[in-house]
Amino acid sequence: MEQNPEPQPRSQPGSRLESRRLRATHLPERARLIGSSVREADLSLRLDGAGHGLLDTTHFDTVRFPPPDWALETFALAAGDGELAYTAYRGGDGVRRACARPVAELLGVDVDPDRHLVLTAGTQSGLFTTLSALVDDGDTVALADPEYLFVERMLRFLGARVVRVGMVDGPDGPQLDLDALDEVAGNGIRLLLTSNPNNPTGSVYTEETVRGLARLAVRHDFLVVVDELYCRLVYPDVPFFHLAAQPGMAERTVTMLGGSKTESLSGYRIGVVVAPPEIVDAIEQVMAMTCLRAPAYAQQLLTRWLVDDREFVRRRVEELRVIRDLTVERLRQVDGLVVRPGAGTAYLWPDVSALGLSDVAVARLLQREAGVVVSPGYQFGPSGVGRFRVCYARDEAQWEAALDRMVKALNDTPDRHR
Structure with missing residues (x-):
């Protein structure tokens, strides 16, 4: 478990333009692991x-995997009606x-459209506005390790004391370490933040993990x-269990949620937060101060999301499964790469530590020799050092050629095992 260090004294007025809050998001303490701050890396x-x-494998290929046919039609129709602005x-x-009924069916909880839902400018905005509404300077927040790269930066910006809770490996993939969480929570925490399926590992929390997390909360x-x-x-x-549906968790x-990945709606910048009424009220206040509202015309896409895209999602998951298996097979041709x-997402989380190369070195090598951008593991937390994340939601022909270049670059580099 890693904790962020004590805040450093503010530099002299005028010596820097960045605020101390922003400088904290650079994660300078990570230098002892990767040789520089996260920002510098x-x-x-x-x-x-x-x-x-x-x-660029840091995101989905939305040319090969475009949104459903109804997305542009729905947006254009909304954009033609100024009353919706x-x-x-x-x-x-x-x-x-x-949205309320399909979201309720998805999560297995009661959802009142006026009390439990707030629409945000993408899930990224949903994360930031939620944390801004809930976290005070000095609050202790538990964060899964590894976890989506920008969450720790958001928390540090807000002045939170971040305590990392690691994963334990098992037959179902990495799972949140509930014993470690129990110990951390025993000392008092404001909240825990995690993703399920996990970004970057692609693991899906088992029923045992979800129930255990609920009991601890x-x-x-x-x-x-x-x-x-x-x-x-x-x-x-692969069964999926929603945390909100567990006993005692609807109010905690x-x-x-959102369609930015599975349905490729990322360009529309629309997300959904489901929360208790008091938290929805608080998020709405932050929304009003930051962006006023989610993109108004894009909001209309959510009237068809979870309703008209079920067959679309089924086909997409199958297509991605085939590419996932191909990618695993090809990357395993790299001697020492694990x-x-x-079980979910379109990400793989390879371990390069046996190659004798750092995740920074691997990311640089793949850019230079293979023309491929990957996400180095340090971005996702201390446990990510020595790994990288790759998104395989790509055009099959281009991706096969890229995999050839990646395998060759990693097998041929003279820096291996130095």
């Missing part, structure tokens, strides 16, 4: 989301009413923010 690898002409800060009344009386963005991208024969759980297929 990101800059050295040009990890700014642009891709820079390389094949302004909505309540928590989202349009009609959209929330349309009730026993120690803490909130849980669970990012379930990929809950529909779970491979066949904030669930993040890679295990995930």
